[in-house]
Amino acid sequence: MSKPHNDTFLRALLRQPTEHTPIWLMRQAGRYLPEYCETRRRAGSFMELCKSPRLACEVTLQPLARYELDAAILFSDILTVPDAMGLGLYFVEGEGPKFERPLREEWEIRDLAAPDPYGPLRYVMDAVSEIRRALDNSVPLIGFSGSPFTLACYMIEGGASDDFRRVKTMLYDRPDLLHHVLAVNARAVADYLNAQIECGAQAVMIFDTWGGALSHSTYREFSLAYMARIVAELKREHDGQRVPSIVFTKGGGQWLEEIAAIGCDAVGLDWTVDIAAARARVGNKVALQGNFDPMALFASPENIAAEAKRIVDAYGPGSGHVFNLGHGISQFTPPDHVAALVNAVHEHSRTLRTHAA
Amino acid sequence: MSKPHNDTFLRALLRQPTEHTPIWLMRQAGRYLPEYCETRRRAGSFMELCKSPRLACEVTLQPLARYELDAAILFSDILTVPDAMGLGLYFVEGEGPKFERPLREEWEIRDLAAPDPYGPLRYVMDAVSEIRRALDNSVPLIGFSGSPFTLACYMIEGGASDDFRRVKTMLYDRPDLLHHVLAVNARAVADYLNAQIECGAQAVMIFDTWGGALSHSTYREFSLAYMARIVAELKREHDGQRVPSIVFTKGGGQWLEEIAAIGCDAVGLDWTVDIAAARARVGNKVALQGNFDPMALFASPENIAAEAKRIVDAYGPGSGHVFNLGHGISQFTPPDHVAALVNAVHEHSRTLRTHAA
Numbered sequence: 001m002s003k004p005h006n007d008t009f010l011r012a013l014l015r016q017p018t019e020h021t022p023i024w025l026m027r028q029a030g031r032y033l034p035e036y037c038e039t040r041r042r043a044g045s046f047m048e049l050c051k052s053p054r055l056a057c058e059v060t061l062q063p064l065a066r067y068e069l070d071a072a073i074l075f076s077d078i079l080t081v082p083d084a085m086g087l088g089l090y091f092v093e094g095e096g097p098k099f100e101r102p103l104r105e106e107w108e109i110r111d112l113a114a115p116d117p118y119g120p121l122r123y124v125m126d127a128v129s130e131i132r133r134a135l136d137n138s139v140p141l142i143g144f145s146g147s148p149f150t151l152a153c154y155m156i157e158g159g160a161s162d163d164f165r166r167v168k169t170m171l172y173d174r175p176d177l178l179h180h181v182l183a184v185n186a187r188a189v190a191d192y193l194n195a196q197i198e199c200g201a202q203a204v205m206i207f208d209t210w211g212g213a214l215s216h217s218t219y220r221e222f223s224l225a226y227m228a229r230i231v232a233e234l235k236r237e238h239d240g241q242r243v244p245s246i247v248f249t250k251g252g253g254q255w256l257e258e259i260a261a262i263g264c265d266a267v268g269l270d271w272t273v274d275i276a277a278a279r280a281r282v283g284n285k286v287a288l289q290g291n292f293d294p295m296a297l298f299a300s301p302e303n304i305a306a307e308a309k310r311i312v313d314a315y316g317p318g319s320g321h322v323f324n325l326g327h328g329i330s331q332f333t334p335p336d337h338v339a340a341l342v343n344a345v346h347e348h349s350r351t352l353r354t355h356a357a
Numbered sequence: 358m359s360k361p362h363n364d365t366f367l368r369a370l371l372r373q374p375t376e377h378t379p380i381w382l383m384r385q386a387g388r389y390l391p392e393y394c395e396t397r398r399r400a401g402s403f404m405e406l407c408k409s410p411r412l413a414c415e416v417t418l419q420p421l422a423r424y425e426l427d428a429a430i431l432f433s434d435i436l437t438v439p440d441a442m443g444l445g446l447y448f449v450e451g452e453g454p455k456f457e458r459p460l461r462e463e464w465e466i467r468d469l470a471a472p473d474p475y476g477p478l479r480y481v482m483d484a485v486s487e488i489r490r491a492l493d494n495s496v497p498l499i500g501f502s503g504s505p506f507t508l509a510c511y512m513i514e515g516g517a518s519d520d521f522r523r524v525k526t527m528l529y530d531r532p533d534l535l536h537h538v539l540a541v542n543a544r545a546v547a548d549y550l551n552a553q554i555e556c557g558a559q560a561v562m563i564f565d566t567w568g569g570a571l572s573h574s575t576y577r578e579f580s581l582a583y584m585a586r587i588v589a590e591l592k593r594e595h596d597g598q599r600v601p602s603i604v605f606t607k608g609g610g611q612w613l614e615e616i617a618a619i620g621c622d623a624v625g626l627d628w629t630v631d632i633a634a635a636r637a638r639v640g641n642k643v644a645l646q647g648n649f650d651p652m653a654l655f656a657s658p659e660n661i662a663a664e665a666k667r668i669v670d671a672y673g674p675g676s677g678h679v680f681n682l683g684h685g686i687s688q689f690t691p692p693d694h695v696a697a698l699v700n701a702v703h704e705h706s707r708t709l710r711t712h713a714a
Binding site for chain 2 (some may be wrong): 215271
């Protein structure tokens with residue numbers, strides 16, 4: 001048995017009662033923390049940091065030492081899977097991730113294969129095991145992956161894109177080829193997340209960063225359908241505990257009902273969504289995670305607390321809300337503003353529950 | 358009397374019967390056209406092109422010479438208004454618009470004033486008059502402006518931004534200051550659009566390019582409320598003709614009912630929205646404009662036609678649809694693909710009406 005001492009996060013994902021609204025932050029181990037920058041300097045590069053289980057563990061724990069966060073998330077990159085497929089992930093300062101060998105030719109696409117998570121992705125599994133040991137059942141550990149479509153965007157564009165021209169040209173002209181990439185990606189992500197669960201991840205999240213760039217009908221066919229395939233294959237239990245899953249499509253606010261219907265336990269919300277309306281739309285089907293605007297962390301601590309309370313109040317009474325940002329935390333965020341947010345969410349949600357009791 | 362020979366566009370905006378679905382394209386006079394690049398080269402710079410009524414007229418007409426478009430749109434920039442307020446608009450190749458004197462200090466904000474549209478914006482009014490003469494009542498001319506919030510983003514950030522950190526920090530910490538900027542902008546945009554109408558614009562459109570970056574509640578308060586103020590002040594008629602208004606918030610698919618309620622005649626849709634669902638949501642309140650993914654123009658002409666038909670069919674029978682892209686056309690678009698789109702929309706919508714009759 002390995003139930004964490006603070007299992008608020010896991011209970012909220014399963015819509016079981018909790019004493020407070022749990023909170024963690026996307027990209028909580030990141031450049032806004034001076035200690036993270038220090039570890040990254042020692043590692044040499046971002047990829048070396050990702051590929052060292054010891055250093056990945058070190059940075060995963062850093063935000064937990066500063067703030068009363070209710071979950072840890074594996075420190076890694078969303079593009080480890082295509083890197084393990086042989087595309088050659090690298091980073092250029094200020095330009096984001098790039099691939100040395102993006103998918104350009106049909107034969108390259110036909111040659112794609114799902115990597116063994118215990119082969120070229122072994123370093124991720126080692127990091128998961130090491131972080132679980134270091135956490136010592138204090139809070140749960142979240143494993144994660146990019147979504148099949150989001151991975152395909154980078155694999156086909158070769159890096160970040162502001163218009164997704166290559167991947168969308170393929171979508172409209174050669175949907176068969178894109179479906180092949182997505183099927184391989186879905187197989188790879190399911191294997192990758194299940195291996196993370198075997199190594200100790202207590203919840204898993206699929207980041208669909210770019211699904212929101214699709215039209216309504218192509219979103220269903222090219223992004224959601226493949227996330228549904230993964231969710232159906234995920235291990236639901238490990239080590240005697242339920243392992244909840246979270247699906248987050250940034251910019252997917254119009255499609256919440258459809259996301260909630262694929263069998264995941266929770267749906268991520270960006271900040272554009274009204275969380276009260278979202279809860280009414282998904283009913284009791286899933287928990288909701290979000291939806292604080294990361295830019296509101298640049299406001300004063302008083303205004304941060306006011307905005308946090310507004311969201312906690314908008315979700316309303318009852319369990320099923322995991323507080324989070326609507327996107328990764330900005331590298332320019334003042335670290336003490338994060339403390340103001342975490343404390344406001346905990347204090348205000350505890351007060352509400354006391355009054356309701 | 359100045360009713361255009363082809364007034365399909367105006368009738369569709371007013372939900373009156375039309376023989377076909379009218380189409381025009383956001384940024385239809387742009388860099389994908391070699392003749393536009395040639396005129397721009399002659400002008401010297403983008404701003405010189407904007408500020409020359411003769412050259413602005415020339416590029417406005419270029420796409421109409423190539424394609425059977427149902428409307429012309431004034432060639433100008435969305436940031437002419439803050440430029441006329443004294444902020445000093447300039448362009449850096451590959452970086453988009455910038456201001457020499459962005460709003461940084463409270464006194465700069467308190468000093469802002471709505472410019473006289475016949476003063477520093479005279480060149481825009483002259484362009485409108487010249488284009489109307491050159492069009493000779495062939496198709497209607499659309500006037501436009503950026504929305505108060507979208508203008509404020511550039512005025513406060515100083516240029517394009519990927520996180521809107523400055524404007525959002527002001528929103529959360531000094532909402533009074535941001536409201537002041539927005540009130541001045543709303544006054545300025547209402548005056549500017551009314552002057553365009555006086556000079557001959559037969560429909561007007563408000564581009565809210567960045568409203569979709571806001572949360573649900575801040576969108577209402579900081580973007581939609583000011584567009585509502587403008588719509589309430591717009592001249593409804595000129596020269597004996599109704600002058601319809603279109604409001605377009607990119608990324609605003611979640612808020613269509615609220616946009617439709619501010620009194621505009623039509624609501625713009627980006628490509629993420631399901632136009633069938635959108636029509637059901639707004640009912641008979643407004644016409645809809647959109648919602649073809651500009652990236653689908655990179656598909657083959659056959660696949661472009663198929664996607665165009667899908668959207669025309671999804672809107673369904675009856676008038677009230679103006680076909681358009683969900684965002685400005687990409688500079689890399691092959692010009693002959695645009696012809697395939699325009700023809701497919703016209704032919705397919707004519708066939709549908711024949712069958713329905």
